[in-house]
Amino acid sequence: MTGVAQLLVNGVALGAAYALVALGFVLVLNATSAVNFAQGDLVMAGGFLAVALAGLIPLPGILLLPLVAALMAALGLLVSLLAYLPLRHRPPVSVFISTIAVGIILQNGATLLFGPEPKAAPPLFGGGTLEIAGLLVPKQSLAVVAVAGLLILGQHWLFARTQLGRRLRATAQDPEMARACGIPVTAMVAATFALGAALAGAAGLLLSNQFFVTPTSGSGLILKAYIAVTIGGWGSVPGAVAGALLIAAFEVLVSATLSYSAATAALYLALLAILAVRPQGLFGEAARSRA
Amino acid sequence: MSARKSTLFAAAFAAALSSAAGSAAAADLDIPVLVPVTGFLALEGTSQRNGAVLAIREAPEGVTVRSEVIDTGTSPEGAVTALERASGRGTPTAVAASMLGTQMLAMLPLADEYGIPLVTVSGTASITERGNPWVFRFFPGDGVTKTAHARYVAEELGKRRPAVIYQTTAYGQSGQAHLRDAFGKLGVEPVFEEGVDPGIRDMLPVLTKAMAANPDVLVLHLHSGPTALFVRQATAMNPGVPIVAGSAMHQPSTAALLEPAELRGVCAETSASPVSGGSPEMERFTAEYRTAFGTEPDAFALGQYDGIRMVLDAAAKGADTPEAVRDALAKGTYRGLAMTYHSDGRGNMAHSAVIVCYDGSSRVPAVVKRYDVAP
Numbered sequence: 001m002t003g004v005a006q007l008l009v010n011g012v013a014l015g016a017a018y019a020l021v022a023l024g025f026v027l028v029l030n031a032t033s034a035v036n037f038a039q040g041d042l043v044m045a046g047g048f049l050a051v052a053l054a055g056l057i058p059l060p061g062i063l064l065l066p067l068v069a070a071l072m073a074a075l076g077l078l079v080s081l082l083a084y085l086p087l088r089h090r091p092p093v094s095v096f097i098s099t100i101a102v103g104i105i106l107q108n109g110a111t112l113l114f115g116p117e118p119k120a121a122p123p124l125f126g127g128g129t130l131e132i133a134g135l136l137v138p139k140q141s142l143a144v145v146a147v148a149g150l151l152i153l154g155q156h157w158l159f160a161r162t163q164l165g166r167r168l169r170a171t172a173q174d175p176e177m178a179r180a181c182g183i184p185v186t187a188m189v190a191a192t193f194a195l196g197a198a199l200a201g202a203a204g205l206l207l208s209n210q211f212f213v214t215p216t217s218g219s220g221l222i223l224k225a226y227i228a229v230t231i232g233g234w235g236s237v238p239g240a241v242a243g244a245l246l247i248a249a250f251e252v253l254v255s256a257t258l259s260y261s262a263a264t265a266a267l268y269l270a271l272l273a274i275l276a277v278r279p280q281g282l283f284g285e286a287a288r289s290r291a
Numbered sequence: 292m293s294a295r296k297s298t299l300f301a302a303a304f305a306a307a308l309s310s311a312a313g314s315a316a317a318a319d320l321d322i323p324v325l326v327p328v329t330g331f332l333a334l335e336g337t338s339q340r341n342g343a344v345l346a347i348r349e350a351p352e353g354v355t356v357r358s359e360v361i362d363t364g365t366s367p368e369g370a371v372t373a374l375e376r377a378s379g380r381g382t383p384t385a386v387a388a389s390m391l392g393t394q395m396l397a398m399l400p401l402a403d404e405y406g407i408p409l410v411t412v413s414g415t416a417s418i419t420e421r422g423n424p425w426v427f428r429f430f431p432g433d434g435v436t437k438t439a440h441a442r443y444v445a446e447e448l449g450k451r452r453p454a455v456i457y458q459t460t461a462y463g464q465s466g467q468a469h470l471r472d473a474f475g476k477l478g479v480e481p482v483f484e485e486g487v488d489p490g491i492r493d494m495l496p497v498l499t500k501a502m503a504a505n506p507d508v509l510v511l512h513l514h515s516g517p518t519a520l521f522v523r524q525a526t527a528m529n530p531g532v533p534i535v536a537g538s539a540m541h542q543p544s545t546a547a548l549l550e551p552a553e554l555r556g557v558c559a560e561t562s563a564s565p566v567s568g569g570s571p572e573m574e575r576f577t578a579e580y581r582t583a584f585g586t587e588p589d590a591f592a593l594g595q596y597d598g599i600r601m602v603l604d605a606a607a608k609g610a611d612t613p614e615a616v617r618d619a620l621a622k623g624t625y626r627g628l629a630m631t632y633h634s635d636g637r638g639n640m641a642h643s644a645v646i647v648c649y650d651g652s653s654r655v656p657a658v659v660k661r662y663d664v665a666p
Contacts, residue, residue, distance in 0.1 A: 003499055010495045108329055115586070116333030117544035118516040127550070129527050138527060211492040212516050212548055216331050220490035255496035260487050261459065263496075 007252045013141035015248030016148035020203035022228040022240035024196035030172040031192035034095040040222030041103035046204025047213030050121035061124040069198040076197025080190040110215040118212040144206045233281030318611035320356045320384040323377035330365035342595035343387035351607040370394035385602045399423045408617045412594040419638040427620045429598035431641040433469040439644035439662035440560040441473035454483035454506035466512035494521045511536040519548040526553045543587030546654040555651025562590045563629035564647045597627030
């Protein structure tokens, strides 16, 4: 039982970081109906940005976090200006391809700037392991869960309680009506990309300390985010978080009882089963129409 | 012919001879570097590129080398395109060819058709098993390194119950097969074996299962990032058994991901460890590499450096065509920095491996055991 608990402790930390990736993905999806396939590479970029900043300013990760998020928000803004806004009236596949292109540019840019070696950002508070109720819990895992939780709650607060959040939601639900109501839709879309990239940056910093960062490490993450969002329900923020935690726990437990290969196969089988029974995902609405 | 005319003729003939001799000594070579510097093998490929570039920069006096680095990416077609492009302006004298086995397999037929020696540090066994006379491997294959790996575990550490964790890539599966074979010859049966995808971020599940099999040593054959991840998580969980890792662990960039204390007692197999020093020549190489590239060299860089140095050495002795270089590599012996190289008749040039161990006080390992395997 202790073994399972120990595995779940790790699974929760991993799931929390996956959730941040998935959240950024859902944000852009909700605001634009576009799938941002560069989201995983934005996480990678955030990881390398944290590594670079740590080289310039030797501070603990928690103090670098706001700086990384702010710089990544600027990058997200740039992505929206170059890869989404000029193509928004074109067929959806144009945006699909342009975000893939952004991802490849980020990967190769990271290789040029940082080289191919795996790198690690500084820990949020410090390294080491705590023993809690017989479980060995890395301090970084606790910090990851805490910071990810705060960011998720912060995002919920932003959308539910602020004027900006209401405008963002209005833009997501019906851009034409939002525009008619005087909401600057283009600015809202750009803000969404910025917010999504800021979350990706935070995830990058959190992940790159524990799991390291390489120019190609974002590729696997986007797949996990995609699965999390599909399981949770497309467009559902709580669904994305739940989906991310579920797949992390699922992976960890099946890997420990069977094998990693079995876990991967089982994950995709479970995805197919969920889609067969609930095509809208676990938290999605049964029917959804988009403007 | 008058005496004066005879003298002029003799002088002109002597000058012509001298000029011909001079052009033979001043070889003009074309050695493109076709390696993966982007994609999942970029770390190893960049080391390979750096080793080749450094060797070319240090070409012997009288040897002029024209070279170009072309990124092959990680696809077979990328490698073939790069070789076609490099051959577009004439047949290269030799090529520093990708260390990725699938790319080498794609390049081999073309090298055979065009007659180009491929100098590589690829570990994939089959590239030298196809009877292609144009391929030369300056890194020990799995048959050499995994034998050393298993022998160190069984003979030096006296362990009989290894848990083997390997990568699910072609690299990992080849290593696992050779490890199993090597352990079998030593009468050792692994108590646990499992493949891990390179994208896996949590090593605790495999560590938990491995420890449930009650091993007396953890044997890794993983890429760089997963190796560091495993060592870190294993250290945190304190499994109480030693770790003997694959060659990725000896790479300075892998060790840089871990604190020295996390590395205490961890060992690894490799062909050489340049940062560990050992000879003035090795220390000179390491210093020049650091100056040139601002990073630490590993065994892949050193293997490719030695390989290209052997080509240049042959050229300095008059081998300035692809055929002559091929013959020199196939029949000659070269004392490189990592070891002495000579072909086993199939292009396998490297027949030594070493074990390095970290003492917990630094990220520089010490060479603790050398294994020379008769070809």
